[in-house]
Amino acid sequence: MTNETFPEDFLWGGAVAAHQIEGGWNADGKGLSIADVMTAGGNGIPRKITDGVLAGAYYPNHEAIDFYHRYQEDIQLFKELGLKVFRTSINWTRIFPKGDESEPNEAGLQFYDDLFDELLKNDIQPVVTLSHFEIPYHLYEVYDGFRNKKLIDFFVNYAKTVITRYQHKVKYWMTFNEINNQADGQHELHTWTNSALKIQATEDKEAIVFQAAINELIASAKVVKLAHEINPDLMIGCMMAYVPVYPYSCNPADLMASVKVMDRRFFYSDIHARGIIPSYAINYWAQRGIEIDVSPEERQALAEGCVDYIGFSYYMSGAVTTLAEVEGQPIVEFPEAKMVANPYVEASDWGWQIDPVGLRYTLNLVYERYGLPLFIVENGFGAYDEVTPDGHIHDPYRSEYLRAHIQQMKLAVVADGVKLLGYTPWGIIDLVSFGSGEMEKRYGMIHVDKDNQGHGTLKRRKKDSFAWYQRVIATNGREL
Ligand code: BG6
Numbered sequence: 001m002t003n004e005t006f007p008e009d010f011l012w013g014g015a016v017a018a019h020q021i022e023g024g025w026n027a028d029g030k031g032l033s034i035a036d037v038m039t040a041g042g043n044g045i046p047r048k049i050t051d052g053v054l055a056g057a058y059y060p061n062h063e064a065i066d067f068y069h070r071y072q073e074d075i076q077l078f079k080e081l082g083l084k085v086f087r088t089s090i091n092w093t094r095i096f097p098k099g100d101e102s103e104p105n106e107a108g109l110q111f112y113d114d115l116f117d118e119l120l121k122n123d124i125q126p127v128v129t130l131s132h133f134e135i136p137y138h139l140y141e142v143y144d145g146f147r148n149k150k151l152i153d154f155f156v157n158y159a160k161t162v163i164t165r166y167q168h169k170v171k172y173w174m175t176f177n178e179i180n181n182q183a184d185g186q187h188e189l190h191t192w193t194n195s196a197l198k199i200q201a202t203e204d205k206e207a208i209v210f211q212a213a214i215n216e217l218i219a220s221a222k223v224v225k226l227a228h229e230i231n232p233d234l235m236i237g238c239m240m241a242y243v244p245v246y247p248y249s250c251n252p253a254d255l256m257a258s259v260k261v262m263d264r265r266f267f268y269s270d271i272h273a274r275g276i277i278p279s280y281a282i283n284y285w286a287q288r289g290i291e292i293d294v295s296p297e298e299r300q301a302l303a304e305g306c307v308d309y310i311g312f313s314y315y316m317s318g319a320v321t322t323l324a325e326v327e328g329q330p331i332v333e334f335p336e337a338k339m340v341a342n343p344y345v346e347a348s349d350w351g352w353q354i355d356p357v358g359l360r361y362t363l364n365l366v367y368e369r370y371g372l373p374l375f376i377v378e379n380g381f382g383a384y385d386e387v388t389p390d391g392h393i394h395d396p397y398r399s400e401y402l403r404a405h406i407q408q409m410k411l412a413v414v415a416d417g418v419k420l421l422g423y424t425p426w427g428i429i430d431l432v433s434f435g436s437g438e439m440e441k442r443y444g445m446i447h448v449d450k451d452n453q454g455h456g457t458l459k460r461r462k463k464d465s466f467a468w469y470q471r472v473i474a475t476n477g478r479e480l
Contacts, residue, residue: 012423012473014428017088018091025063034135043441081428092134126166163234175223180269210285237308312374402425429446448460
């Protein structure tokens with residue numbers, strides 16, 4: 001590789017989400033969110049979604065890492081790290097505690113004013129997701145989540161409020177975090193966190209998820225248009241979870257299976273970026289007899305609200321096969337195919353397949369598909385860390401994972417010509433795992449003293465990876 005590196009204005013940063021760090025779950029008028037009723041699970045043990053907050057149950061997001069009260073101290077560490085951007089979300093329920101009010105909660109708005117001011121004072125630009133699994137619980141209880149079209153207006157009203165308020169503090173926005181996680185409706189946790197949906201066993205899961213997704217895509221498009229009217233300088237993106245799915249073998253049937261599986265993921269960014277519902281989806285709905293409610297005005301809204309950039313998370317790749325002799329987990333939408341372990345890559349302790357080249361592949365694939373600027377807003381390695389008796393955390397595995405991914409990202413930018421705005425590794429500070437609710441699935445370069453049961457002092461400590469990433473940023477990725 002030549003000495004060429006990232007552009008001078010490349011946005012090096014770190015990413016988190018409000019519900020995974022803030023705590024203060026009922027502070028200063030905040031309402032109950034869908035994340036506040038998720039108990040702790042474990043490695044391989046699913047989290048439970050309870051009916052409201054139950055006495056005696058442990059909800060790890062209620063306190064999280066208490067960023068709500070400690071953000072000034074944490075921002076000093078982010079500054080020392082050299083972050084240029086900090087990606088977080090606005091917790092919808094701080095602004096509209098129930099979600100259907102007409103007037104916002106001023107104390108919630110003030111919190112984000114103070115947080116963004118503190119970041120800017122320290123030369124760190126906030127990058128903000130509007131909905132990162134923090135839908136007001138009331139919108140589930142009363143309206144049944146995003147299957148109800150009223151949520152489009154509630155979301156637009158919330159977005160209008162915060163975009164108007166913070167337009168001079170936040171340039172980069174994203175609408176719905178990992179909107180495609182819910183594809184297929186297979187995982188209860190994802191349909192809950194993406195869309196506040198609970199689907200009965202007797203209902204057609206797939207049809208409900210497609211309808212909720214279309215409603216969100218309409219809401220997103222309306223917000224993109226509105227944000228440009230509020231301030232044309234704003235950049236509004238979507239946020240996708242890209243897990244590229246490879247054919248396990250060169251059997252043409254495996255290749256076709258991988259294309260079909262990817263269509264289900266691309267459905268979301270195709271609409272976000274192109275403003276039309278793709279023909280593969282329309283045909284599939286017709287074949288399955290799924291009727292989707294989308295009016296001519298709503299189609300128009302989709303066309304008028306195409307995103308400015310594609311934000312995405314990348315953690316791993318997958319492989320799919322139709323070969324009977326290979327064992328794996330069946331893929332719902334493509335019955336004769338299944339997800340299988342890729343023998344060419346290793347996996348983390350949580351079974352996530354580690355594939356840095358998959359990141360370069362994804363950057364190429366998505367840039368060629370849409371020609372829009374890209375932003376890697378999540379990438380990281382969840383691992384068990386050990387604090388030595390003298391208080392150090394030696395985490396070479398974390399820098400190794402990130403280094404390998406940054407190397408591939410550099411190739412995509414320098415060798416392949418992909419336009420990439422920035423890179424914000426996930427969980428720059430230890431936080432509550434979304435999937436398992438654990439604290440001990442750690443992503444951070446800053447350690448937080450708290451365990452899976454919620455015990456600990458919350459003390460912050462720099463891990464070895466902190467100094468490594470500091471150097472990466474300082475040299476603009478020349479020294480990895
Ligand atoms: C993404 C989410 O799915 O991956 C984050 O946007 C999440 O909220 C991250 O935390 C890592 O997943 P997990 O389950 O390891 O926390």
